[in-house]
Amino acid sequence: MTKEQALSVIAQKLEAIQSLITAITLMGWDAQTLGVPEKSLAARGAAEGWLAGEAFSRFIAEDTLEAIETLESFDSELTERERAMVREMGREYRKNKAVPPEEMQAYHALTAQAQQIWEKAREASDFAMIQPYYEKIFDFQRRLCDWYGYEKHPYDALLDDYEKGATVEALDVFFALMREKITPLVKKIVQGGKQPREIKGTFPVTKQRELTPWLCAFAGYDMSRGKIGEVEHPFCNTVNRNDVRITTKYHEDNPLSSIFSVIHEAGHAIYEQNMDEELRKYDLDNEASMAVHESQSRMLENMIGRSRAFTGILLPKLNELFGGFEDWSGEDLFRAINIARPSLIRIEADELTYCLHIIVRYELEKALIAGEIKVCDLPGLWADKYEELLGIRPPNDAKGVLQDVHWSDGLVGYFPTYAVGTAYGAQFMHAMRKTVDVDAATAKGDLSPVTEWLKQNIHCHGAMYTPGELLRRATGEPFNPAYYVEYLSKKHTELYQL
Amino acid sequence: MTKEQALSVIAQKLEAIQSLITAITLMGWDAQTLGVPEKSLAARGAAEGWLAGEAFSRFIAEDTLEAIETLESFDSELTERERAMVREMGREYRKNKAVPPEEMQAYHALTAQAQQIWEKAREASDFAMIQPYYEKIFDFQRRLCDWYGYEKHPYDALLDDYEKGATVEALDVFFALMREKITPLVKKIVQGGKQPREIKGTFPVTKQRELTPWLCAFAGYDMSRGKIGEVEHPFCNTVNRNDVRITTKYHEDNPLSSIFSVIHEAGHAIYEQNMDEELRKYDLDNEASMAVHESQSRMLENMIGRSRAFTGILLPKLNELFGGFEDWSGEDLFRAINIARPSLIRIEADELTYCLHIIVRYELEKALIAGEIKVCDLPGLWADKYEELLGIRPPNDAKGVLQDVHWSDGLVGYFPTYAVGTAYGAQFMHAMRKTVDVDAATAKGDLSPVTEWLKQNIHCHGAMYTPGELLRRATGEPFNPAYYVEYLSKKHTELYQL
Numbered sequence: 001m002t003k004e005q006a007l008s009v010i011a012q013k014l015e016a017i018q019s020l021i022t023a024i025t026l027m028g029w030d031a032q033t034l035g036v037p038e039k040s041l042a043a044r045g046a047a048e049g050w051l052a053g054e055a056f057s058r059f060i061a062e063d064t065l066e067a068i069e070t071l072e073s074f075d076s077e078l079t080e081r082e083r084a085m086v087r088e089m090g091r092e093y094r095k096n097k098a099v100p101p102e103e104m105q106a107y108h109a110l111t112a113q114a115q116q117i118w119e120k121a122r123e124a125s126d127f128a129m130i131q132p133y134y135e136k137i138f139d140f141q142r143r144l145c146d147w148y149g150y151e152k153h154p155y156d157a158l159l160d161d162y163e164k165g166a167t168v169e170a171l172d173v174f175f176a177l178m179r180e181k182i183t184p185l186v187k188k189i190v191q192g193g194k195q196p197r198e199i200k201g202t203f204p205v206t207k208q209r210e211l212t213p214w215l216c217a218f219a220g221y222d223m224s225r226g227k228i229g230e231v232e233h234p235f236c237n238t239v240n241r242n243d244v245r246i247t248t249k250y251h252e253d254n255p256l257s258s259i260f261s262v263i264h265e266a267g268h269a270i271y272e273q274n275m276d277e278e279l280r281k282y283d284l285d286n287e288a289s290m291a292v293h294e295s296q297s298r299m300l301e302n303m304i305g306r307s308r309a310f311t312g313i314l315l316p317k318l319n320e321l322f323g324g325f326e327d328w329s330g331e332d333l334f335r336a337i338n339i340a341r342p343s344l345i346r347i348e349a350d351e352l353t354y355c356l357h358i359i360v361r362y363e364l365e366k367a368l369i370a371g372e373i374k375v376c377d378l379p380g381l382w383a384d385k386y387e388e389l390l391g392i393r394p395p396n397d398a399k400g401v402l403q404d405v406h407w408s409d410g411l412v413g414y415f416p417t418y419a420v421g422t423a424y425g426a427q428f429m430h431a432m433r434k435t436v437d438v439d440a441a442t443a444k445g446d447l448s449p450v451t452e453w454l455k456q457n458i459h460c461h462g463a464m465y466t467p468g469e470l471l472r473r474a475t476g477e478p479f480n481p482a483y484y485v486e487y488l489s490k491k492h493t494e495l496y497q498l
Numbered sequence: 499m500t501k502e503q504a505l506s507v508i509a510q511k512l513e514a515i516q517s518l519i520t521a522i523t524l525m526g527w528d529a530q531t532l533g534v535p536e537k538s539l540a541a542r543g544a545a546e547g548w549l550a551g552e553a554f555s556r557f558i559a560e561d562t563l564e565a566i567e568t569l570e571s572f573d574s575e576l577t578e579r580e581r582a583m584v585r586e587m588g589r590e591y592r593k594n595k596a597v598p599p600e601e602m603q604a605y606h607a608l609t610a611q612a613q614q615i616w617e618k619a620r621e622a623s624d625f626a627m628i629q630p631y632y633e634k635i636f637d638f639q640r641r642l643c644d645w646y647g648y649e650k651h652p653y654d655a656l657l658d659d660y661e662k663g664a665t666v667e668a669l670d671v672f673f674a675l676m677r678e679k680i681t682p683l684v685k686k687i688v689q690g691g692k693q694p695r696e697i698k699g700t701f702p703v704t705k706q707r708e709l710t711p712w713l714c715a716f717a718g719y720d721m722s723r724g725k726i727g728e729v730e731h732p733f734c735n736t737v738n739r740n741d742v743r744i745t746t747k748y749h750e751d752n753p754l755s756s757i758f759s760v761i762h763e764a765g766h767a768i769y770e771q772n773m774d775e776e777l778r779k780y781d782l783d784n785e786a787s788m789a790v791h792e793s794q795s796r797m798l799e800n801m802i803g804r805s806r807a808f809t810g811i812l813l814p815k816l817n818e819l820f821g822g823f824e825d826w827s828g829e830d831l832f833r834a835i836n837i838a839r840p841s842l843i844r845i846e847a848d849e850l851t852y853c854l855h856i857i858v859r860y861e862l863e864k865a866l867i868a869g870e871i872k873v874c875d876l877p878g879l880w881a882d883k884y885e886e887l888l889g890i891r892p893p894n895d896a897k898g899v900l901q902d903v904h905w906s907d908g909l910v911g912y913f914p915t916y917a918v919g920t921a922y923g924a925q926f927m928h929a930m931r932k933t934v935d936v937d938a939a940t941a942k943g944d945l946s947p948v949t950e951w952l953k954q955n956i957h958c959h960g961a962m963y964t965p966g967e968l969l970r971r972a973t974g975e976p977f978n979p980a981y982y983v984e985y986l987s988k989k990h991t992e993l994y995q996l
Contacts, residue, residue, distance in 0.1 A: 019548035022541070023521035026528050037723045040741035043520070043778070050517035054570035224533045280541070 003077065006070035009063050010089070014283050020055040022239060024048060029237050033229040047229060060096055069094060084464045085282035095161065098147040107140050111410035118408035120309025124255055125398035127379045134375045134407055138368050141412040145369060148284050155369040157411030163291050163420060165468045168366060171416055174423065174481040176357050181485045183389055185492060186353055187339050190391060193496030196335035197328070205256040207321045211246065211255070212262055214317065219266035219300055220451035221246065222489040223272055236268035236297075241285055244272040255318065256337055268293060268302030270451055274459030288458075290414075291466040295428060296454065302351045302422075303429050303487070305451070308334045309442035338495055342390040344399045352492050353390060358419040360385040361404070424471065426484035428458065431475035501575060504568035507561050508587070512781050518553040520737060522546060527735050527743060531727040547813040552967045558594055568589055583780040593659065596645040605638050609908035616906035623896035625877045632873045632905055636866050639910040643867065653867040656911030661789050661918060663966045666864060667930050669914055672921065672979040673857050679983045680889055683990055684851055687838050687853065688889060691994030694833035698764070701753040705819045709753070710746065710760055712815065717764035718949035719799055720771055732759040734766035734795075739783055742770040753816065754835055765798030766791060768949055772957030786956075787965040789910075792919025793926060794952065800849045800920075801927050801985070802948070805834045807940035836993055842897045850990050851888060853982075856917040859902070860882040863910055922969065924982035926956065929973035 001009070019259035028050055030036075036044050059066075070077060071086045078086065114133040121129035122217060148161065153168035161395055221244075229247040237245045246265035251257045279285040287293040292406055304310060311333040318333075325333075340352040349357050364381060365371040373381060382401040387393045393427040394400030406414055432438065432453045439447045457474040471479055492498075511650050525546055528534075556562075569576060569584045576584065612631040619627035643652035646659065651666035658664055674926075695708070714721055719742075726747040735743045746761035749755045769791060777783040785791040802808060809831040817823040823831075838850035847855050862879060865871040871879060880899040884890045892898030904912055928935065930951045939947045955972040969977055990996075 015548060016552070019545040022545035023525060023549060027521060027524050030524050034725055037741050038724055040738055043738045043740065046513075047517040047520035048746060050513060051521060054514070056519075091593075104705075225537055227532055240541045242541065243535050331617055 001066055001070040003070065003074045006067040006074075007082070009067040010071075010085070011281075013058055013061075013064060014281070015052050017055045018280070018283070020051050024051050024055075025237060025239050027051075027230070029239075031237070032231055032237075032248065051282070051415045056096075059370045062095070064089070065093060065097070066366050081279070081282045081284065081464065084284055088284065088463055091164075095148060098149075099144065103140070104141075107137075107410060110136055111134055111142070111408065114408040114410070115405065118405060122398050122402040125396040125402065127397045127401060130402070130408060131375055133376070134206065137407060137410055138412065140410075142369055142371070152366075153366070153370070155366045155413065157366075158369065160415060162411075163416050163417050164466045165290050166291075168421065170479065171362065171420070174420070174479075175362060177481055178355050178419070179359060179389070181489055182352065182355060185489060186340065186342055186356070186498075187391060189352075189492065189496050190342060190497050192342075193498060196339055196495075197332050198339070199254065199256060199336050201322070201324055202252055204350055205250040206251055208250045208255055208258050211259065211317065212395045215259060216246075216266055217264055218445055218447060219270065220427040220447055221266035225273055226269060228262075236272070238266045238272045240280070241273055241275050241277065244269045255322065259314070260305055260337075262300035263305040264297045264386045267297035270300075270454070271296045271459050274451075274455040275462040277355070279464070282379060284451055284482060286463040288461065288463055288465055288470045289417070291417040291421035291424055292458065292467050292470060294418055295424035296458070298422045299425035299429055303425060304438065304442055306334075306337050306351060307345075307439065307442055309439040311337065313445045335495060338491070339495070340492055342392050343394060344386065344390075344394050345403055352488055355422065355488075356389045356417045358415050359389060361415040362419075365415065369412070420479075423481045423484035424467070424479070426487045427471065427475050427480055428454075429487070430483045432457075499564055499568040500685060501568065501572045504565035505580070507565040507581070508569075509779075509809050510558055511562060512779070514556050515553045516778070516781070518549050522553075523735060524738050525530040525549075527727070527737075530729055530733070530735075531745065554594075557667065558591070558670075559737060562587075563595070579782065579962065580779070581779045582782055586782065586961055589662075593646060596647075597642065599907070600953055601638070601641075605635075607907060608634055608638070608718055609906065612908070613903065616900070616903065620896050620900040622857050623894040623900065625895045625899060628900070628906060631872055633911075635908055636873060636910065637907060638908075640867055640869070651864070651868070653864045653911065656863075656867065657914060658911075660909075660912050661915050662964050664789075664914065669918070670861065670975065672918070673860055675979055675983055676853050677887070677918070679987055680850065680853060683987060683996075684838065684840055684854070685988065686996050687850075687994050688840060691838075691996060694837055694993075695830050696837070697752065697754060697834050699820070699822055700750055701830075703748040703750055706748045706756050709757065709815065709819060713757060713760045714744075714764055716943055716945060717761055717768065719764035719767045723771055724767060726760075732763055734763045734770070734890065736767075736770045738778070739771055739775065739862035742767045753820065757812070758803055758835075761803040762795045762799035768798075768952070769794045769957050772949075772953040773960040774958045777789060777960040782961045784961040786959065786961055786963055786968045787915070789915040789919035789922055790965050790968060791957065792916055794956070795810070795920035796920045797923035797927055799909050801923060802936065802940055802945070803836050804832075804849060805937065805940055807937040810941055811943045829838050833993060834990070838990055838994070840890050842884065842888075842890060842892050843901055850986055853917045853920065853986075854887045856913050857887060860917075861915040863913070867910070918977075921979045921982035922965070922977070924985045925969065925973050925975075925978055926952075927985070928981045930955075 009071070027044075031044070059449050068086060068090045071082065071088065075083065075086075110133065114130065114137060117133055118130050121127065139158060141158060142154065145157040148157035150157040150160075156167045159168065159171065212228060213223065216228070224242060225242045227243075227245045230249060231247040232249060234247045234249055237247070239245070244268050246262065248258045248261045248265065271287065274496065275285050312330045315325060315328060315330050315333050338351065340350045342353055342356075343349055346354070346357040360382060363385065364373070364378060368375065368378075379397050379401045383393050386400070404415075406412075429438070433449065436449045436453050440451055458470065461470060465473065470477060525542075528800045529542070566584060566588045569580065570588065573581065573584075608631065612628065614637060615631055616628050619625065639656060640652065643655040646655035648655040648658075654665045657666070657669065710726060711721065714726070723742060724738045725741075725743045727743060728747060729745040730745055730747060732745045735745070737743070742768050744760065746759045746763065767784065773783050806828065810828045813826060813828050815829050817826075836849065838848045840851055840854075841847055844852070844855040856881065861883065862876060864873070866873065866876075876900045877895050881891050884898070902913075904910075927936070930948065934947045934951050936948055939945050946948060956968065957967060963971060966976060969975070
């Protein structure tokens with residue numbers, strides 16, 4: 001195979017795979033925004049399964065490897081983009097090839113079943129129902145570590161799968177720092193922090209809907225290249241960089257939920273919308289990593305959305321739309337949207353305590369993969385860790401170990417990306433502040449200096465660089481969780497006047 | 499190839515093709531209900547093009563023909579459904595194979611361009627702009643007749659493509675009858691018919707939306723296996739028989755438009771929803787023909803929806819929702835929804851004059867294909883025929899020969915299905931009335947005896963039978979346009995007290 005033949009093989013595959021993925025993405029959007037009729041589920045699932053299988057078998061075919069190996073042998077003749085494409089494809093190909101197909105198929109069948117059982121187990125708050133499934137899932141994941149390979153800790157293989165380059169060694173340092181600095185801070189807030197005023201009342205959904213375009217424009221989300229849907233659990237959905245859709249959910253008793261979910265999803269959306277158009281040819285129109293994606297949404301939601309500068313422009317908007325905020329100061333609102341309070345449910349956690357929820361999961365996954373604990377130990381250990389880290393103990397497993405869908409979905413090693421992403425965000429923000437007056441831009445309601453920095457330093461590159469390389473290029477240093485700890489400590493010490 | 503091997507080849511193809519078509523259908527729904535961002539059109543089009551091309555090349559591959567021929571040789575051993583599958587597939591395969599691929603490709607490129615030019619030509623009311631495209635399109639269509647083959651008239655080849663078994667011979671008789679009976683009736687109405695009262699006012703869209711589920715339930719459309727969307731030009735969209743979606747458009751100044759569009763699309767939808775579940779395996783979960791599909795929508799919309807029995811239950815609903823109908827009688831409403839009036843635009847035509855619009859197109863297409871007239875003659879002949887048949891002459895080509903997208907879309911031989919479908923509807927209705935009290939069911943607001951008859955005699959069969967065979971089975975006789983002429987004459991003579 002010549003270099004040109006190899007590039008042509010890959011271009012043909014990409015055309016097919018991207019077309020199939022476009023279809024699957026739009027079918028997913030349809031299902032999530034409109035729902036699938038009960039009786040259509042089987043036919044619909046069969047079609048989606050066929051499309052996904054077709055994309056996979058085109059990717060995993062022998063000639064893909066031949067093309068990758070050919071291009072690897074021409075490394076010095078490749079453009080920077082071609083080289084990045086070969087790097088990403090080679091990695092993906094070899095990971096997929098490492099797992100025996102019949103094992104993977106059995107695992108898909110197992111997790112499909114486990115998801116249904118998990119829903120019932122959570123409803124009944126009965127861990128025993130899901131336990132045998134978790135045992136098989138973690139057993140598979142331990143074997144997956146061997147198939148993928150690792151240098152030091154087997155869990156590294158799984159961490160790296162979701163966050164290229166992540167290791168137990170690095171995350172242990174990160175989470176130890178969080179534990180050391182954040183746990184005492186949370187305790188102090190519980191014991192003696194000045195409690196903020198809370199927003200109460202009825203906030204008509206039709207009025208909340210009027211706020212959404214303003215929030216999107218503020219966040220730099222280009223609605224002419226997207227759409228806004230309403231769903232139960234908000235998400236961002238990318239058909240291609242020129243059709244990036246977000247969703248939200250309006251709660252009549254709480255306008256904050258939709259406001260911050262819109263800013264969060266818009267943070268994901270601008271990442272996708274700002275990728276360089278040419279990257280698609282190289283299959284590099286993807287995020288550098290899941291944590292980098294999460295860094296963009298959380299930075300926008302928390303570090304900008306939950307800032308004093310933003311409450312300054314949000315308060316008059318709330319008053320104008322809903323009334324009832326006449327006696328509120330900007331400071332009152334700033335404090336109300338930053339309430340920190342230990343809670344049991346991760347997805348409802350505030351900015352400060354969120355990371356502690358992740359530590360629980362990280363430590364349990366690591367110990368399970370190392371064989372230091374057993375699946376049957378999970379409920380007890382989960383409760384102990386919540387007590388230790390957050391000072392509260394779940395009254396039952398539904399509010400404890402059964403709350404997340406991830407394990408029954410077959411995802412192990414995924415949770416840490418949420419926390420790592422936020423830490424990346426703090427590091428990016430620290431670097432950005434050297435040249436951009438973020439607070440002034442926020443206060444003016446014109447984030448363009450911020451989004452321009454993000455576009456140039458992060459967004460436009462797509463998957464060109466590994467997360468480590470991207471961090472170094474954008475911030476001048478490797479991953480450094482100190483910025484995150486510093487940001488959280490400073491903000492909350494001041495907020496709660498500790 | 500054994501019979502079993504042939505069946506297995508076809509089953510595998512169907513799995514792939516049906517999956518691809520499911521995706522294309524849902525992408526179409528998304529585009530039509532939500533729109534595609536301008537900048538995403540190219541990537542989106544490329545993906546859809548790839549999916550459609552993949553479906554086509556899987557169908558047109560050599561082994562499909564081998565499987566078809568194998569099964570044809572085992573004809574006597576096939577089940578009735580297998581035989582119908584082989585009949586439909588063989589027909590489709592041979593038609594597609596008859597056209598040289600490079601000619602078909604060039605034609606697709608031509609019509610893609612022609613559609614864009616047509617929009618501009620209609621806007622500018624300038625036939626000269628589209629004329630060279632129409633010349634090439636009709637030239638291709640004349641060659642298509644030779645590729646497809648025909649016995650008597652070349653136009654037969656095109657008619658048969660959209661309506662299996664349709665011929666110039668049969669349609670000449672049909673349209674001559676319409677011309678003879680309907681044209682004088684329209685003249686009489688214009689000259690001396692008692693003019694009905696018209697609905698005027700403002701009808702809030704939110705209230706019109708409340709009426710839609712009632713109309714759907716009335717028509718037997720199962721909303722748990724479908725959805726309702728809002729679009730510019732209403733249509734029905736089938737993902738599979740358990741996910742059949744309809745759309746409507748609400749006009750604030752006119753509640754009738756949405757009411758009858760909902761009933762019309764629901765007529766299409768129940769056909770799809772009522773097909774036998776097992777037919778999908780044989781790719782027979784399709785309409786018997788386009789005209790049969792149209793018969794179902796028009797029968798429901800016009801013969802039931804625009805009946806005296808229906809106005810009896812519609813009037814109280816209108817009063818309840820909008821008010822202002824207190825001094826209307828059921829008879830007033832019956833006359834108001836059946837206004838017959840010669841007009842220039844086909845898609846806005848009423849039940850009586852609709853067929854005359856089709857005759858214009860049928861006669862012009864037939865003469866063009868026979869080489870008796872030229873494309874450059876179209877504007878003048880079009881205007882002459884409108885004057886002759888409807889007594890009005892288009893003031894310009896935008897309101898005349900340029901009004902329809904079909905020719906620029908490359909569709910020749912398609913128009914007659916609209917009229918033939920309505921005539922089928924009248925024939926089905928005549929047969930149904932022998933055992934079903936249609937008016938009593940309508941007046942009770944419970945159409946189940948009607949929809950059950952339709953399900954048993956038409957819907958459940960999908961594409962098992964050719965339209966001619968289906969007509970014979972359901973009505974006991976071949977196509978007989980007399981029922982349609984009789985129905986229209988009786989209804990309108992009485993309505994206008996002629």
